[in-house]
Amino acid sequence: MQAHDTMQEREVFKSKYRTIFISDVHLGTPGCQADLLLDFFKRTESENLYLVGDIIDGWRLRKRWFWPQAHNDVLQKLLRKARKGTRVVFVPGNHDEFARDYSGLVVGEIQVFERTVHTTADGRRILVIHGDEFDGVVRYHKWLAMLGSWAYDMTVVFNGLLNYVRRKIGLPYWSLSAFLKKRVKEAVKFITNFEDAVARQAVEEGFDGVVCGHIHHPSMREMSGIIYLNDGDWVETGSALVEEMDGTLKLLKWAIDGEPQVLASLPPQ
Numbered sequence: 001m002q003a004h005d006t007m008q009e010r011e012v013f014k015s016k017y018r019t020i021f022i023s024d025v026h027l028g029t030p031g032c033q034a035d036l037l038l039d040f041f042k043r044t045e046s047e048n049l050y051l052v053g054d055i056i057d058g059w060r061l062r063k064r065w066f067w068p069q070a071h072n073d074v075l076q077k078l079l080r081k082a083r084k085g086t087r088v089v090f091v092p093g094n095h096d097e098f099a100r101d102y103s104g105l106v107v108g109e110i111q112v113f114e115r116t117v118h119t120t121a122d123g124r125r126i127l128v129i130h131g132d133e134f135d136g137v138v139r140y141h142k143w144l145a146m147l148g149s150w151a152y153d154m155t156v157v158f159n160g161l162l163n164y165v166r167r168k169i170g171l172p173y174w175s176l177s178a179f180l181k182k183r184v185k186e187a188v189k190f191i192t193n194f195e196d197a198v199a200r201q202a203v204e205e206g207f208d209g210v211v212c213g214h215i216h217h218p219s220m221r222e223m224s225g226i227i228y229l230n231d232g233d234w235v236e237t238g239s240a241l242v243e244e245m246d247g248t249l250k251l252l253k254w255a256i257d258g259e260p261q262v263l264a265s266l267p268p269q
Contacts (some may be wrong), residue, residue, distance in 0.1 A: 014045045018121055019243035023052035023130065023213025024233035026070045028061040028094065030160065031235045034070035039238065039256045041077045042229075048243075049086050050118065051078070051110075052213045052231060053093025053130030082109035085116075089116055091132035093214060117207070122247030122268035124208040124227070127201075131212035134197040191217050199224040210243060220251045220264035227266065239263065 001247075026032045060066070082088040089108045092099035103114045118126045166172070194215055202210035204223075209227030218232030218239040229249065232239030238254045246266035252260040 003174070014043055016243050016245075017044060017242045018148040019048040020044065020046040021050045021052055021091065021128070021229075021230050021231040022234065023240040024054045024216055024235060025074065026054055026057040026060070026233075026235050027074060027234070028057040028066055029235070030066060030070065032057075032200065033234050033238055034074050034248075036236045036254055036256055037074055037239045038070065038077065040238075040254045041074075041081070044242075045081075046086060046242070048118070049078075049081060049088045050116075050128055050211070051088065052128060052211060053091055053132070054095040054213060055093075056096045058096050058098055060065065078110070079108050087111070091116060091128055091130055093131035094135075117252060118211070120227050120243055120247045120249070120268070121245060124212070124247070124269065125206075125225075126209040126229070127205065128206045128210055128211045129198075131194070131198055131214035134194055135214065147243075191215055195219065195221070195223070195228055195230075199228045200225055202226045202228075218251050218253070218263055220249065220266060222266075243251040 010268060025034075025037060027034065038119040049051065076089060088114045090099065090107075090110050090114070092103075099112055101115055102112045105112055113262065115127065115129045118128050120126060125228075198210055198212055203226055207226060209229060210211055211229045211231060213231055213233065215230065216236055217230055217240075218237055219228065219230040220241075221228045227249070229251075231241035232251070232253075240252050240254065242250050249263070249266040251263040252265050254260050
């Protein structure tokens, strides 16, 4: 069976990238779109793969164990990519902060760093961070952040039930949490303040750009003289940031067995 699966995997056409950035997978939660991510891994390959935090949701797993086979398959796929020559770098987030104790080490052929720097094919130096240090609630009021995380999880569960009904009546997927974030004024203000703070830090440190995650809001913007890049998440959006071989940057929204939607694109210098 395993040999048959391997043969099938080899027959799949793969998009080849120089670099892939993903974050906020939240393995260990019902909202994680593990099947969508497995399809992404099946149909892509890259020289570099950055895991930009919140890959495993340690907060949720400490309260209740939830680990279906698909979540295990995601970890196995990551380890297999590392063994086969992909440079895999893990930058832990606040939900998998336990891994920050291993910064500077190599675990299962995966490099772990609290923050790192990626140089694109056209020479741009990009800071890679999860971004939770720019979230005042996470930094100074962790109990409130954990309460917010619980409320977010409940929204995702309700959203799953809602979309089950929508599928039954032939309607497409619709994200309640994304809708709420766009409509709620304070949420929009938080996203804007977060992006500004991250961009300012990158400017102060002399970088050409910054890649982060944390807020589950895919974005590609030129601001404050640098490129702000947020690779999104695999709970609501199913998005990834990719770098083509020439340094072109693209933000993709993935679709199972279909062509990904290009949310934004930035050509090389």
